[in-house]
Amino acid sequence: MEPDRVLVDVDALRAYLLDYCGTAMFSGFPAALLDVADVDGASPEELVSIAERLGVDPARFAVGE
Numbered sequence: 717m718e719p720d721r722v723l724v725d726v727d728a729l730r731a732y733l734l735d736y737c738g739t740a741m742f743s744g745f746p747a748a749l750l751d752v753a754d755v756d757g758a759s760p761e762e763l764v765s766i767a768e769r770l771g772v773d774p775a776r777f778a779v780g781e
């Protein structure tokens with residue numbers, strides 16, 4: 717049985733993660749610059765992985781069917 721899959725708005729997720737990491741970077745966490753670079757060049761699958769690593773639920777960006 718295949719696990720539940722959710723269609724994610726990749727552009728919205730990428731924009732959110734760039735804002736999320738950029739805010740962290742300018743709030744005293746300069747290492748977040750590395751996350752910004754990762755998010756900027758990430759494939760859709762990598763974006764979901766990055767979001768999960770950062771504690772962001774990708775399902776928040778689900779596209780309605």
